[in-house]
Amino acid sequence: MSKARTLLGVVMLIAPGAAVLAASPEPPAGASSCTGCHAAGLGVDTAVPRLVGRSAAEIVSQMQAFKTGQKQSTVMDRIAKGFTDAEVQAIADWYAQQK
């Protein structure tokens, strides 16, 4: 692992222009599935809200409300129950940072 990092470092050193082409951070467990329904891009005709760019606090509170049944939902109550509070927080933080 450290060897790979060093190698990567060398590439960056030789090619500073390659910085824009670096690997993007991996989404936390579960996060990549969400865009199957919650459109990743703009302009998609759907009643399902986008998560990208939404505040982490809002995503966390919605997920909590789905989980407890406080908020009426169709599938989200069944999906929210598959994640711990810490996992929901990580997913929410990640989506809040996406553009």
Added chain:
Amino acid sequence: MTRNRLSRRDFLASAASAATAAALVPAPALAQGAARVVVIGGGFAGASAARAIKKADPRIAVTLVEASRTFTACPFSNLVIGGLRELKAQQFGYDKVAADGIQIAFATATRVDPQARNVTLEGGTTLAYDRLVVAPGIDLRWDGLPGYNEAAAGKMPHAWKAGEQTLLLRSQLEAMQDGGVVVMSAPANPFRCPPGPYERASLIANYLKTRKPKSKLILLDAKDAFSKQRLFQNAWKELYPDHLEWVALSKGGKVTSVDLAEMTLVTDFARHKAAVANVIPPQKAGRIAEVAGVADATGWCPIDATTFESKRAPNIHVLGDAIIAGAMPKSAFSANAQAKVCAAAIVKLLAGQPPSQPRLINTCYSVVAPNYGITVAGVYQPVDGVLTDVQGAGGVSPVDAPRSTRAQEALFAEGWFNAITSEVFG
């Protein structure tokens, strides 16, 4: 569906767009030897994987091998059969995928050499890879049901790969006299889209009820239990009491042969003569999986539940309907979710890092009638190497939900289709 042959011009065209893409990659990265990923199959699994890998690390050279220039989506194709949607709404091209800097070879992959790590295309071109993704979807088992073969499918469509077969079944229903009997057969598990036969039966019954009210549908089943069963059966009782009859395995529902000349589906107990017959035959992983040696004796592909790497060949990952995915169903949502997890794992493996433990979601929408949708959902994680349901999560729509909930789920079904196809092809 048509299989486009790879012409020299086609390949040069994709090579030219690759040259454009390559020009954007700084020379030193190429000089260091950019990692190469080849993806075979441009459906929900393959196209998702190609895009996710390229997005996660643009330095990786990604080539997508796909025989057809137009993808025709299976989800929602039952609405086309039922006259509620046009096939055009199911079709997508690869321009946006190519615009991500992914090289696309419109060709059939004919050979995979896991030792040399290369893929041979029809026409002889070889593509070298560091990691290969095989996402071939399904093939129909033409030896799986006596009397049912490729020629028979021209008269008794399966319509289990969307496209011409979808339109054939629809046109047969449209041409049928009022009073004609439609006979469907559903296979034993596993098969693509577990709720699919029941959604289709619902939407054909809806067509009959509204357009051919003296007709009826008989659904012969090789199973006693199926996905979202109570929800479907309650809806059938309410909506289609005179137009849909389900015959379970234990009631003699298993079709054992097909008599094409007589337009008859044969069970151990009866012969069902059909005005229109829809035979959904047994299935297996798409052919290239067998060629690559990643399918086992069952015809499906065993995979590592963390990375989706084949258990039979190193450096080859397998996705979507072709795999043995534990608790995950063979659905477009699963294929897309698996692809994104696999892409992240491939990026890490290529960088010499250990892959993360994944969590995946599936949601399958079925449309039982206009404004009447139902779902099954699940959350999955690897447990002892098998993708397993996360306890306490998942399940089907409530059995006692009001019609407003069904209408909401029908609306979300459409949103789902638009969101997923936008991520994969848009």
